[in-house]
Amino acid sequence: MSQTAGGPALFIGDETAYVALVRPELDPADPDIRAAAAAAGVTPEEFVGPGTIWALMSEDASGEGDGFELPGLRDIEADDFAGQLAAGLAGSEAFTLEAGSVLRLDARPADGDSWAVTAEVTPPEGHDGQGPQSLDLGRLVSAALLADLEEFRSSLA
Numbered sequence: 674m675s676q677t678a679g680g681p682a683l684f685i686g687d688e689t690a691y692v693a694l695v696r697p698e699l700d701p702a703d704p705d706i707r708a709a710a711a712a713a714g715v716t717p718e719e720f721v722g723p724g725t726i727w728a729l730m731s732e733d734a735s736g737e738g739d740g741f742e743l744p745g746l747r748d749i750e751a752d753d754f755a756g757q758l759a760a761g762l763a764g765s766e767a768f769t770l771e772a773g774s775v776l777r778l779d780a781r782p783a784d785g786d787s788w789a790v791t792a793e794v795t796p797p798e799g800h801d802g803q804g805p806q807s808l809d810l811g812r813l814v815s816a817a818l819l820a821d822l823e824e825f826r827s828s829l830a
Contacts, residue, residue, distance in 0.1 A: 680724060681748075681828040683755060683821065685778070685790065687811035689734040692776065692792045694751060698724035727751060729775055731794045731806055739803035741796050743775065748829045759822045762788065762815050787812040 680698035684691050699706055701717035710720035727746040732738030754772050761768040767781035777793040790810040796802060 681751070681825055683751075683825040685758075685792070685810060685813070685818070686808070687813070690808045690810050691730075691732055692778075692794060692808065692810070693730040694727065694754070694772075695730060696725070696727045696748070696751070729772075729794065731792070731808060733806060733808050737803065737806075739794070739796065739806065741775075741800050741802060743773075746773075752826055752829050755822045755826050759819055762819055762822075783812045786815045788815060788818075 680696040682693060682695040684693045686692060699721035701707070701710075701721050706721060707717050710717040713720060727743040728740055729743055730738065730740035754770070757770055758778070761770060761780060765782060767779070770778045770780070772778075775795055775797060777795075778790055779793075780788045780790045783789040790813050792806075792808045792810055794806040794808065796804065
């Protein structure tokens, strides 16, 4: 879990493959933002927008990745997704978790307190980037992911 440009972010995966749910909050006082806004002919505040748009990013083991906005997603729905993921990790049975039509996580118990997780990412209709992606997110340690989920949920409060 980390903060992306000041906003909440939840990274699920390992160093080679991940999915990330992020809501960037850009700083209009940042010199790079100011320069980009000037180049675009708008104020820095207009350039950064309200900071309420969520995005889903993904990358596979080969380094191929994509990202797209989730304009209808609200903080409460991101919190609900994190809560459902935490509940699944607290159990001992395989589970599937869907986030609308764009993300499906399949998790099954692995060694000790870890989970083998795969993700199916399906960009929304009209997205001109990469197509659907199936990602092996590796073996994720329950305690670490649960701590990340708690931190993520706290950042939304």
